[in-house]
Amino acid sequence: AKTSGKGNYRFFHENLSEQLVSKLTRQAQLKQALEQDELVVYYQPRVCGRTGELTSLEALARWRHPSCGVMQPDDFIPVAEETGLIIPLGEQVINKVCDQLVQWRAEGVPLVPVSVNVSARQINSGSVSAVIAAALERCGIAPDLIEVEITESATVGESVVASAELATLQTMGSRLYVDDFGTGYSSLSQLRRLDMHGIKVDRSFTAQLTDGPQDLALFRAIVSMAHAIDMQVVAEGVESAEQLALLQGLGCDEMQGYYISPPVPASDVLLMLQKRHLY
Ligand code: C2E
Ligand code: CA
Ligand code: CA
Ligand code: CA
Numbered sequence: 318a319k320t321s322g323k324g325n326y327r328f329f330h331e332n333l334s335e336q337l338v339s340k341l342t343r344q345a346q347l348k349q350a351l352e353q354d355e356l357v358v359y360y361q362p363r364v365c366g367r368t369g370e371l372t373s374l375e376a377l378a379r380w381r382h383p384s385c386g387v388m389q390p391d392d393f394i395p396v397a398e399e400t401g402l403i404i405p406l407g408e409q410v411i412n413k414v415c416d417q418l419v420q421w422r423a424e425g426v427p428l429v430p431v432s433v434n435v436s437a438r439q440i441n442s443g444s445v446s447a448v449i450a451a452a453l454e455r456c457g458i459a460p461d462l463i464e465v466e467i468t469e470s471a472t473v474g475e476s477v478v479a480s481a482e483l484a485t486l487q488t489m490g491s492r493l494y495v496d497d498f499g500t501g502y503s504s505l506s507q508l509r510r511l512d513m514h515g516i517k518v519d520r521s522f523t524a525q526l527t528d529g530p531q532d533l534a535l536f537r538a539i540v541s542m543a544h545a546i547d548m549q550v551v552a553e554g555v556e557s558a559e560q561l562a563l564l565q566g567l568g569c570d571e572m573q574g575y576y577i578s579p580p581v582p583a584s585d586v587l588l589m590l591q592k593r594h595l596y
Contacts, residue, residue, distance in 0.1 A: 344400045347393055350380055351405055357381050358413045359580035360431070362589055363551060363573040366565050369596035371589055373464060375432045375573065376414050377580045378406065398438055407439045408448050414463070415456040417583050426590040432464040434496065437471035443478045446485040460490035464514075467493065469501030472511060480511065487512045494551065499539065509546045515570070516543055520554025523574070526563050533563065540567050561596075 350356065360374040380388040397403040414431045421428055439445050445465075453460055465486055471479065472495055487493060492514035495503065499519045508516070518539055525532040536552075543550045552564045555574030564572060577595050589595065 340396070340399070343393075343396045344402065347380075347396055347400070347402050347406075350382070350393075351402065351409060355381050355383070356406065356409050356413070357387075357582070358410055358417065359582055360586050361573060361580040362578050362586075362595060363432070363571050364577055364595050366552075366569045366572050369577075369594050371429055371593055371595060372571055373430045373432050374586060375466070375580070376410055376434070378410055378434075394436075398436060401438070403436055403438055404442050404444070407433075407435065407445070410434075411448055411463075412452050412455075415452040415458055418458050418462055419456045420583075421587065421590060424587060424590075426587065428462060429590070430462050430464050430492070432466050432494065434466050435471075437468065437479075440467060440471055440479045440482050441476055443482060446482050446489065449486065449491065450489060461492070464492045464494060466496040466517065468496045469498055469503050472501070472503050472507065472513075483511050497553075505542055505546055505548075508548065513548060515549030515551060517551040517553050517573075518569075520574070523552050523554040523556075523560055523564070526560055533567075536564075536569075537567050540569055544568070 357379045359377045359379050361377060362371050363373040363375060364370060365372050378390055378394070380393050382388050394403070397406050411433055414433060418428060418431065433449075435445055449460075449463055449465075452458075453463065467483070472483075483493060493512065495508055495513050495516045497519045498516035499522055516539075518536070522532075522536055522539070526536060540550050549570045550568075551571040551573060552560075552569045553573050555561055555564065555572045555576045557576055560574075561572060561576060578589070
């Protein structure tokens with residue numbers, strides 16, 4: 318028993334250092350990726366629930382790895398969060414989005430706002446509003462063309478810095494949305510005080526819509542509560558015609574999901590900007 322105990326200890330020890338090495342490796346790789354400009358932005362449309370008209374585009378980071386292909390956020394955002402690289406990564410995303418808006422504008426198509434994801438760590442760094450303001454200034458873009466999505470947990474852990482950042486963005490004219498609504502513990506009064514423009518209801522609620530009358534009633538309650546305090550409701554993860562019809566029936570303001578379109582590269586967005594109505 319003693320030897321196996323010792324063995325376990327060694328195993329545990331090696332495992333820990335392996336984990337550390339792997340974390341440091343991934344950190345170094347991500348840092349290099351940012352330096353070598355391997356980060357690209359994909360865009361997923363959001364549409365008016367009633368008319369299917371394009372209302373906004375969500376910017377979603379991808380890592381175009383020279384040997385691994387296009388990597389999804391789940392493979393690198395957590396490392397970025399842990400190591401603090403989310404700060405320079407977020408800054409790159411914002412600048413790439415503004416450059417892209419300039420490019421679309423040059424193509425002569427009417428623009429829609431682009432929504433960027435900002436994590437708790439980013440908002441608490443206290444530099445997000447300045448980064449956005451600088452990018453807008455550099456590109457000559459109006460602040461209402463950038464929207465900001467903050468996860469519900471970030472609004473709950475509300476620090477003085479985070480509140481000040483949100484207030485600055487709000488004053489600048491960028492609309493604020495609570496991301497993954499329903500997965501955290503924010504109160505509607507708190508969201509109202511923070512002057513959030515709307516909520517993006519977590520896709521788990523959309524997925525459950527067809528499970529039964531109670532799930533439908535739950536979504537209906539969210540919509541009516543949000544509307545009561547003048548907040549817009551966006552449904553995430555709309556994957557079927559049935560879900561879309563139910564959400565339209567509930568008076569959900571905007572829709573986003575694979576049924577409308579998956580996230581696509583910028584080159585595919587031009588057609589959407591021209592076409593305007595996606596259903
Ligand atoms: P999110 O902000 O909740 O983004 C929505 C995610 O749901 C995206 O995953 C999108 O591809 C996926 N999705 C969209 N429609 C559907 C659908 O109909 N069904 C299903 N099952 N999924 C759908 P993605 O692109 O893998 O991004 C994952 C998360 O990574 C994002 O979740 C966001 O939290 C984070 N992320 C992505 N880009 C950035 C970024 O630039 N900065 C920060 N801080 N986080 C980012
Ligand atoms: Ca989001
Ligand atoms: Ca979300
Ligand atoms: Ca999320």
